[in-house]
Amino acid sequence: QQRVLSGIQPSGKLTLGNYIGAMKNFVALQHEHECFFMVVDLHAITVPQDPAALREQSEAVAALFIAAGLEPAQAAIFMQSHVPAHAELGWLLTTMTYMGELERMTQFKDKSEGKEAVGAGLFVYPSLMAADILLYKSDLVPVGDDQKQHLELTRDLAGRFNHRYGDTLVIPEPFIPKVGARIMSLDDASKKMSKSSPNAGSFITLLDTPDEIRKKISRAKTDLGREIVFDVQNKPEVSNLMTIYAQCSGLSIEQVQAAYDGQGYGAFKKDLAEVVVQALEPLQQKYADIRSSGEIHNILRDGAERASAVAEVTLHSVKDAMGFLPRG
Numbered sequence: 001q002q003r004v005l006s007g008i009q010p011s012g013k014l015t016l017g018n019y020i021g022a023m024k025n026f027v028a029l030q031h032e033h034e035c036f037f038m039v040v041d042l043h044a045i046t047v048p049q050d051p052a053a054l055r056e057q058s059e060a061v062a063a064l065f066i067a068a069g070l071e072p073a074q075a076a077i078f079m080q081s082h083v084p085a086h087a088e089l090g091w092l093l094t095t096m097t098y099m100g101e102l103e104r105m106t107q108f109k110d111k112s113e114g115k116e117a118v119g120a121g122l123f124v125y126p127s128l129m130a131a132d133i134l135l136y137k138s139d140l141v142p143v144g145d146d147q148k149q150h151l152e153l154t155r156d157l158a159g160r161f162n163h164r165y166g167d168t169l170v171i172p173e174p175f176i177p178k179v180g181a182r183i184m185s186l187d188d189a190s191k192k193m194s195k196s197s198p199n200a201g202s203f204i205t206l207l208d209t210p211d212e213i214r215k216k217i218s219r220a221k222t223d224l225g226r227e228i229v230f231d232v233q234n235k236p237e238v239s240n241l242m243t244i245y246a247q248c249s250g251l252s253i254e255q256v257q258a259a260y261d262g263q264g265y266g267a268f269k270k271d272l273a274e275v276v277v278q279a280l281e282p283l284q285q286k287y288a289d290i291r292s293s294g295e296i297h298n299i300l301r302d303g304a305e306r307a308s309a310v311a312e313v314t315l316h317s318v319k320d321a322m323g324f325l326p327r328g
């Protein structure tokens, strides 16, 4: 069985972009693969976090994993910080990562741009992400398009390690969906939908109420003209809304286009809002149930145990290959 690992940051509320680009695929992969999905709290602190908010968001994201359809019996669901091997391998790999490689990361450039005090953690973030993936000897890593560059660095680091110290790590493949790998902002289709945007109207969160969803979609930007056609070059805004429609309804882009042939933006957006509301309704119901049950702590404890068992073995072989003296 192939191993699958991915993670989501507990910073702010999760968006439809996180769901379509990543979580939906976690759920789809869980039955055929050995899966590890984590809430990456160690990554979240690369920008300042309020402790109470971090605690709340961490539990919320773990609950959203379950609400989206992940089954703890199928996939290990855990907090990154509960498995200390992440931080440890992260350090080992940091020593093997070149400054130039980290300087080229577009996520670092975006997040540090214009800031006066940039934490060193933000810079070495990709080495920790590589550790996350390599610890589980992951074959596949389901992510959205924006993580592609980090995956490439992870592959380079695994190759570098194996070359220097002998075959130890597995070189992972990204698993990036053909449709929905980059859901764009509702107010500007040249930017990706992001929970950190200052304009809350530009993204839909998984916990938005039906009325909030309707309002955001009715205000979403549209292109000139009135036809519902999928054309990313000339109609980026409408194409993005069609992608969301397809992903939330299960229809293909072609089917969506055919269904709205001859209709205008108004009718399309009205239906789109209902499609999104309906897709999120069962998730929101399940989220409320799991939060009130308090069960999430048991799920995370069990997940961390299963994850640790695998991670410890890899960490041990890495340290052995590098020449660390065994504790005996």
Ligand code: TYM
Pocket: 005, 006, 007, 008, 009, 010, 017, 018, 019, 020, 021, 022, 023, 040, 043, 128, 129, 132, 133, 141, 142, 143, 144, 145, 146, 147, 150, 180, 181, 182, 183, 184, 192, 193, 194
């Ligand atoms: P994060 O928390 O920013 O996002 C979680 C996942 O959601 C995807 N995503 C999107 N997909 C489509 N359209 C969008 N607008 C959109 N926005 C976000 C992201 O690509 C990601 O898959 N560095 C990672 C977390 C991480 C990780 C890992 C991932 C840490 N360690 C190991 C995989 C394996 C991040 O910041 O994702």
